[in-house]
Amino acid sequence: MxxxxxxxxxxxxxxxxxxxxxxxxxxxxxxxxxxxxxxxxxxxxxxxxxxxxxxxxxxxDVNYAFQTPSVYHDLIVADNLAVFSGFASEPPAWRAKLADRLGLEPMWDRPASALSDGYRKRLDLALALLDRPxxxxxxxxxxxxxxxxxxxxxxxxxxxxxxxxxxxxxxxxxxxxxxxxxxxxxxxxxxxxxxxxxxxxxxxxxxxxxxxxxxxxx
The missing domain is CATH 3.40.50.300 (P-loop containing nucleotide triphosphate hydrolases)
Known part of the structure; x- marks a missing residue:
């Protein structure tokens, strides 16, 4: 490169x-x-x-995580990951591993709009990594x-x-x-x-x- x-x-x-x-x-x-x-x-x-x-x-393959997180604010964390996973070919186990590594489980059912800045940043990074760029x-x-x-x-x-x-x-x-x-x-x-x-x-x-x-x- x-x-x-x-x-x-x-x-x-x-x-x-x-x-x-x-x-x-x-x-x-x-x-x-x-x-x-x-x-x-x-x-x-x-x-x-x-x-x-x-x-x-x-x-x-390039994925970009911006300074301002790019997520679906009206969707819960689990659905954000599910929607973005639809564009990736990686198995569900990879999504679960990312969620665990970034500590997203406590926020699983919470809308992205209700997340703190820190958790929104974690979710954004997980989304950027879903297809293992x-x-x-x-x-x-x-x-x-x-x-x-x-x-x-x-x-x-x-x-x-x-x-x-x-x-x-x-x-x-x-x-x-x-x-x-x-x-x-x-x-x-x-x-x-x-x-x-x-x-x-x-x-x-x-x-x-x-x-x-x-x-x-x-």
């Missing part, structure tokens, strides 16, 4: 500026100040936004969540990412992914200013700050 010379413009604004990246399976974190282009880049990769120029290559994109998955929900999401991401799966995470909470991030890409003003695999850093948050300092001083 790769992007080559990818650029996205909105009028005179260049949101992504000639980015070339090769992706490897595992957990790949994207970080950068607001407006750095990381979300636009991931939306282009997922096919949700058409780039102005450049190409996205060899991308398999090759690529899972998470946009700020931990923003404004309680500690238990953050742990549930991080643990689910850790167990899902594997030798043949990609989890791409745009986040300001790098410390929570310190133990499982395989790669860190730092963006600023639409460009990649650092792209480092695990092994070149011990703490992704420190690596992020180092990249920003070097960029500003350069």
């Amino acid at each position: 790769r992007v080559r010379n990818l650029t996205k413009r909105y009028g005179d604004v260049v949101a992504v500026d000639d980015v070339t990246l090769d992706f490897t399976p595992g957990v790949h974190c994207f970080a950068g100040p607001n407006g750095s282009g990381k979300t636009t880049l991931l939306r282009c990769l997922a096919g949700l936004t058409r780039p102005t120029s450049g190409v996205v290559e060899d991308v398999g 090759d690529v899972l994109v998470l946009d700020e998955p931990l923003a404004d969540l309680d500690p238990a929900t953050r742990d549930a999401i991080v643990n689910t991401v850790e167990s899902y990412a594997g030798d043949d799966r990609y989890v791409l995470v745009s986040t300001h909470n790098l410390d929570r992914f310190a133990g499982l991030a395989d790669r860190l890409t730092v963006m600023s003003l639409g460009r990649v200013i650092a792209d480092e695999p695990r092994g070149e850093w011990e703490d992704p948050e420190a690596a992020y700050e180092r990249a920003l300092r070097a960029h500003r001083s350069g």
Whole structure:
């Protein structure tokens, strides 16, 4: 999976500026100040936004969990999972495993509209994982969540990412992914200013700050 010379413009604004990246399976974190282009880049990769120029290559099945959860608010949790399962080919056992892993059982018969933000986020992640996509994109998955929900999401991401799966995470909470991030890409003003695999850093948050300092001083 790769992007080559990818650029996205909105009028005179260049949101992504000639980015070339090769992706490897595992957990790949994207970080950068607001407006750095990381979300636009991931939306282009997922096919949700058409780039102005450049190409996205060899991308398999992609599911995207947005910062604002996308669920059927009028349906109970069980029916949300049942409806979305109709679009997937995975067995019911996988749906049950996701519900257990994300702690959704206590909310099984509750309408999604009545869920807390944390449980709505858990449900949204379960829906994104129902068909076991090759690529899972998470946009700020931990923003404004309680500690238990953050742990549930991080643990689910850790167990899902594997030798043949990609989890791409745009986040300001790098410390929570310190133990499982395989790669860190730092963006600023639409460009990649650092792209480092695990092994070149011990703490992704420190690596992020180092990249920003070097960029500003350069």
